[in-house]
Amino acid sequence: MLQRYFPILEWGRTYDRPALTSDLMAAVIVTIMLIPQSLAYAMLAGLPPVVGLYASILPLIAYALFGTSRTLAVGPVAVISLMTASAAGAVAAPGSVEYLEAAITLAALSGVMLAVLGLLRLGFLANLLSHPVISGFISASGILIATSQIKHILGVTAGGETWPEMLAALAGAMGNINLPTLAIGIPASLFLFWVRKGAKPALMKLGLGPRAAEMTAKAGPVLAVAVTILAVIAFGLEARGVSVVGAIPSGLPPFALPSTDLALIEVLWVPALLISIIGFVESVSVAQTLAAKRRQRIAPDQELIGLGASNIAAALSGGYPVTGGFARSVVNFDAGAQTPAAGAYTAVGIALASLFLTPLLFNLPNATLAATIIVAVLSLVDLKTPGRLWAYSKADFAAHAVTIAITLLAGVELGVIAGVAVGLLLYLWRASRPHAAIVGRVPGTEHFRNVERHQVLTLPHLLSIRIDESLTYLNARWLEEYVLEQVAERPPLRHVILMCSAVNAIDASGLESLEAINHRLADGGVKLHLSEVKGPVMDRLKRAHFLDDLSGKVFLSQNKAFGDLANDTGEAPDADDPMEARGLI
């Protein structure tokens, strides 16, 4: 029990020197990768760079205590940073104390929500985000994020919340381009693009082994950071209009308390919920993928608790919302991380950086950070999915397209909500008209098949309907309409048999519909029968009055029902037919 909530009790027990070595090795590589990332994502979130470092220390230790993935690397990520900027930007101006307070409060709310969802085992709510919606949201966010960073490459000021606004602002600012900034931003971007694909083969040509080459390539952003800092110093670029990070306070994160201002919480709870769910979905997908590679398991409900603890830790140490990042976790995995302890060691690395490295970052150009972000997020933009969805399912394509369009035109929050709403509406629409078939007997057999697809035997006074779905409130109205319509079309009808072989459950609304059908058919002189009712469904029906009121009978098999009722054309009463009485359960 205790082990379930503290997975560290499980892996900690067998922790040994080889695991320690592997974890330390992975931690060094992830730390090197995380320093520029955390500064860049903080900038994307509209926060001081140091907040990105703070969000990369305590949250990692919290996840190491509560998380179930051995290799997930928690910290600031691009999409959540954008969502933070959008939510905090709605209540305060970037750079203000209120803005930072809003970001911290978002982390606190998100942490509490995740933990509560985990304790209540409500992780299934994340299912509402279908793959097409997530993929559309991530692509659109990637486009939004990349566009928002172009101003740093150009050295201009340009605002805008939505994509068209951003593009218009950029177009309007084209006259003010700062050439020294462009001279930093363009080469840095090109170099980082090249690093993603070209650095590994190049390093292997220089004689490094494949794994060493891959790990060294991950230090590419650090190289870009170092070179551009030196360039700013060497050519005095700050004086020539190149915007730099500036003074970052040295030291460990302060202890912070999130706001308890109810008015603020009322505004932020919806964005916090969306941040929680998007963050959980992103994180759990990565964790599952990596765990499966080593035939390990993660526990999704405990993951909610782990991410909740991370975000609460972020809030208490002046950070902002965090989650498990895709690229970083893959690096952690490839670098050989064996246990969540690797994350804790990364936290120590970032803490050391906060203590000693920050003065060196004074001259880091924002253009370099923007290049880091652009290169990272453009890989999120998925150009293949729309075509694949269009070919496979128009409904899924619609959900994908709506999510992309609303995210670009109306922002991240409405984008997610619209995607969920469209997906749910389409699902409910389909669930409200399930498949059913009029069936008849295949001659010479006991099988019953769809009359539209097979040559089967039917009788004019007897209608057999097979329902291929559980009877729930979503399709209860459809069931009534469908059965009554079929009956209205067949005046000589005396008996209707509902074949329930595919009915796994009947809820109270489904039961009411069956009762209504029974009464309405009886009013018209038609009897209702059921056949092949599953055991658990029958047990439940026995707890209601429906079986007592049923005008017809319940038959064990459709064949038995068809056989017994075949000769009962309604001319004579059938109550004294012993064959039918035996068919009744």
Added chain:
Amino acid sequence: MLQRYFPILEWGRTYDRPALTSDLMAAVIVTIMLIPQSLAYAMLAGLPPVVGLYASILPLIAYALFGTSRTLAVGPVAVISLMTASAAGAVAAPGSVEYLEAAITLAALSGVMLAVLGLLRLGFLANLLSHPVISGFISASGILIATSQIKHILGVTAGGETWPEMLAALAGAMGNINLPTLAIGIPASLFLFWVRKGAKPALMKLGLGPRAAEMTAKAGPVLAVAVTILAVIAFGLEARGVSVVGAIPSGLPPFALPSTDLALIEVLWVPALLISIIGFVESVSVAQTLAAKRRQRIAPDQELIGLGASNIAAALSGGYPVTGGFARSVVNFDAGAQTPAAGAYTAVGIALASLFLTPLLFNLPNATLAATIIVAVLSLVDLKTPGRLWAYSKADFAAHAVTIAITLLAGVELGVIAGVAVGLLLYLWRASRPHAAIVGRVPGTEHFRNVERHQVLTLPHLLSIRIDESLTYLNARWLEEYVLEQVAERPPLRHVILMCSAVNAIDASGLESLEAINHRLADGGVKLHLSEVKGPVMDRLKRAHFLDDLSGKVFLSQNKAFGDLANDTGEAPDADDPMEARGLI
């Protein structure tokens, strides 16, 4: 095509003298019933009594043109009046011009929403209201309405929005009871209760036929109205504190235009949507019940258009939201209405009453109207349903109980929303963890059954999983977790067969999960196979890349899959086994 949108073109063509006679007879009886009802429900809605009359003229004619039910009687109803009071009361004080304007705007919004839902064929959205939620909402509304009218019986002033508030206000006003009002209200209530059950047998004892007795009994409220008016005049009760209806302007409804104030619409659109859906559900249930009795059909999407037209007509003639009423429609049906023309004749009757009867109603005590309302709505309170639901399904009981509690404690709008939310959450929770079974071969047969329920043959290197549900985004995550967990528990595994006999559809998320399962199993050296994939599902899978990437094969039957893979324990490559190659579709 034209006939679909104007059902009058169908029944009007065969309209003859017998139908005319029947319709006129029904119209007279419904008119007599509707006059006190429309005044009473307008009072319940917090509106001047004449608004109830206005809402009973043009809307009926609009429904006669566009509606598909032959016997539905449209007009003001109790629950919708309460919802109107709640929504209008949130923006203005009852009695003010703004309050009336809000009520008219609600009718306009509701009319447009209903018509749009009908034109877009979105009637399925009403499915979101499950039977337990509707029943809970109607019961709780009945309690709220009855409680809200007690003040008129006691002759006190008492406010309150929620049930506890109303009860507290009534308790506080107990010292101010007006005895003359009580002397009207109590006998009127008792008389009306008696009329519901006792009048018909009493009239039959006096020699009337059963049908004539029933119809005469429907005039009971009119008798109560007449007697109490005479009592007020005879004893000068108005001077002794009995509140009366007062002056009602004579004449036909004025032409009115709903507000186009966007701020007002922004506040009212959610209540208007709820009024639309509740009204539609109530109306369509009655219409279906009555149509089935005569083996007629109604068209739900056209009903939306009919009710939409009625509400737009209400808005344009100074009325408020209307729908098909249960009691009134049953009377119309029993009185022999043959076509929607009966509704148009009723409208003429009410118009005549508006022109000539209103001066007679000056001394009508509000206590009589309150008694009419209380007697009508208490029959809506359903005391049996909670027990039946508890016995049948705890989930449905939960939705029912939450709806009742929230409606009583927080009002009608939150009550409906909470009921829908709870129902949907429970549905999604169940949909996110469908039924699946590990299956094995029944010895000596080709059948495969659940290993937990039957003695079946399984093999350690081969796992067969039967999924009893379509693969959708709601259960995609579950599918991954379930399959990977089953595989993680069985280290010697080489093959997994997913038996898809109950899979009616696979959406894009389900497909992605299958792809993820395929890749993750392949990483662990396990092959994924499918068996018994349905034709339409297979057609769709062929439009994706999944089948090319599948590590295993697609078998026509589970038996074939089991047989072919039984000897492939993974020691030798199997690509050159001709038996398996043939199994591949």
